[in-house]
Amino acid sequence: MSRLSEERTVATNSSIEWTEVTWNPITGCDRVAAGCDNCYALALAKRLKAMGVAKYQNDGDPRTSGPGFGVTVHPAALEQPRKWRSPKVVFVNSMSDLFHAKVPISFVRDVFDVMAETPQHTYQVLTKRASRLAKLADKLTWPDNVWMGVSVESFDAVDRIDHLRATPAAVKFLSCEPLITALPAMDLEGIDWCIVGGESGPRARPMDPDWVLDIRDQCMEAGVAFFFKQWGGRTPKANGRELEGRTWDAMPQLASI
Template sequence: MSENSNIEWTDHTFNPWIGCTKVSPGCDNCYAEQMMDKRMHKVEWGPRGERVRTSAANWREPIRWNARHAQFFAEHGRRQRVFCASLADVFDTAVPIEWLIDVLDVWRQTPHLDKLVLTKRIGNATKRLGEAFNTLMLRDDCAENPLVPWLATWIAGNAPADVWLGATVVNQAEADRDIPKLLRTPAKTRFLSMEPLLGHVDVFSSATGELLHTSGNEYEPGALDWIIVGGESGAGARPMHPAWARSLRDQCAAAGVPYLFKQWGHWHTAVVDGSTGRATFREFASFEQWVSKAQTWVAGGICLDRHGVPLERGEDFMRARDEGGFPVTVMHGVGKKASGRLLDGAIHDAFPVTSLDVGAACGRARGAM
């Protein structure tokens, strides 16, 4: 799927700068910090560290990708997707506003690319776009600068169709806080990245119901256009309970929202169903079943109660029994590669279809006549 990125849901990754500060439980085991700070020593992570702008050659890459859009569409039947940014956050307030202006101008100059802008700071988006516009208006060339009307149109509510706006949400508290912010920010395509998923999340909960529904319980199509789900990998990875991923799959199916299951991460299962050959998660349905089968079923793995809380000692299981924590699910640390991307035996690789996709396909069909 990816040309210049190992990330399953994009073709290219564009990092205009490197560096960030942790702002979420999902950041605890940040892969970008481990790679760029701890291992490669290219940048100091955190509020005291500086953001490091990448090379001019790297900034020219989106322009190059944009220029070859016709060739890509002929080969793949769709537009190119560019993730902005995997090693930083576009709406980080520690970044000079001039850098953001430069990024916005790259987006303006690449209308044939779908820019997938994912942030852990969705509450900053409208403010930072406004700051960028005000800064532009102070420049001597503001009357001739094509970025000014492009950005003014976005701020006025008519967002560019080729900029997909996404928020990272890892638990219910973040969903309740950030989904309304995402829905209030002008965008043609909005999405959630729920990776690492750290708990059960009801995306269409009462906290977001006012914005997600038009009337009663009728879901408003287009309010959220895509949901990505994935577990955590790497050192210190936290397990993703299978029930959490299944629930989001089912929520998306009920709402007609495309669902992409990116990965299990480090934790999955080492058990295979002999009759089907499929990986299977073993469960203790009750405390009594755990007592009789524990040594055989756990086999070096971990047990999670139905809320995803690890159970390590006998008293933990007794508490789960008394507090309604059963059934308990067994998971094993098999690593990202072995765990794969199958959810109940299926790959979930759905993407939103935008007006630009339809327009490009129609244009290609007319050209073939």
Template sequence: MAASTQIEWTDATWNPVTGCSKLTRGCDFCYAERFSERFRGVPGHPFESGFDLTLRPERLRQPLSWRTPRRIFVNSMSDLFHKEIPLPFIDAVFDTMEGANWHTYQILTKRSSLLVKYLRHRYGNGLAPKHLWLGVSVEDEKNLVRLRHLQKAQASVKFVSFEPLLGPVGEVDLTGIDWAIVGGESGPHARPMAEEWAIEIRDQCRASQVAFFFKQWGGIRPKSGGRLLKGREWNQYPHIAAATPTSEAVRTE
């Protein structure tokens, strides 16, 4: 677990799994893969096996030792619903999150149908606890099916990350969605994000009373383009679960 992170919308990261495999064009220049592969073959390094999917059972109970409540991004270096992660291991991750319930957990996936299936398995006809925020990544209009899957999921808190935003998403049904994040791609092969794509999402969030967070424009480095959208930062969080004093409540203007 990282006690701090440069990811603007969270406080810490926790990676009981690392490594993944590519699904769609949003994965083409994955930052986690780029970082991990730098250390492939380095003896004793945590990423000695590069970005190969790796279970890390020694990390499963880490959040229990963190007594100060914080927002924790789960598997920033993987996808918890990767099809090769055994169900008992996912169960163990959820056991820890439910046990250390003074934290807020942010779980993002591109494997939205597996998310829906897992929540049904775990909670039956009920909902996941409110301190578990379940979300999907959507990079363009073609992948909005993930958002529709999320809307069916048995989650109390639902969010969508439009990052890296690689194209317009058009008109989006935000029914049941609590939070939206928008961000451009970063890295040596970063593809540019048009301002109108971000504005389109922001305006729909405002109309639907969905909290909106603008993470970055992106570029060679994550902070290359700054975080201002139409002259201001957008740092909204939903009115749900634990929130730090720096949280900005959703509002419309």
């Protein structure tokens, strides 16, 4: 089997601290907010296209996307989780957004069906399209092994929390990464987990430590598990991930255990 084969039966191990593997039945996306400005997936898709990786040959709109990053569904990839021999914590669509308007609801349902039929795995789904998430929520069947999250990278995105709260997901989480503004006085009712991280890459925007401490304190007061991923910088690990002399790795209980 070619190393550039579109599908592999083994899990794609992830360097993301809060997950184990990634699963991409959809690839490609479009810019919708300031948090997308330095998207790692957009840059990676361009490289993968140049390498000849089959999943990344569909170009997106150059105004909002880029080479290899056109929204594309991959039905063959739906079978991948069934082939993993041991339970995994799975980040779904690290290279796309399941609730993108260009993803048919029939395919969203197919993804949810696979997650329901593989209860040994725990799936983490993250979206910036919180309004579509809310619109589709009652049209989907939500198994207990699905964690649903929204990106809340700036104060302008706080309304996504209300859309998330309206879903029946067993675990609801926030990804405040890349954190580019303060997020004071969030309503964390019904939220189980919060990830915070700074931006990385050559154009990384700085993150004020006071923003992080305030979110940490809000989580502690609300009883929300707090996970600090990184300070960010030129590279993801450039400035480490300690906050006040320690790491913060709290997570909800895994549904598959």
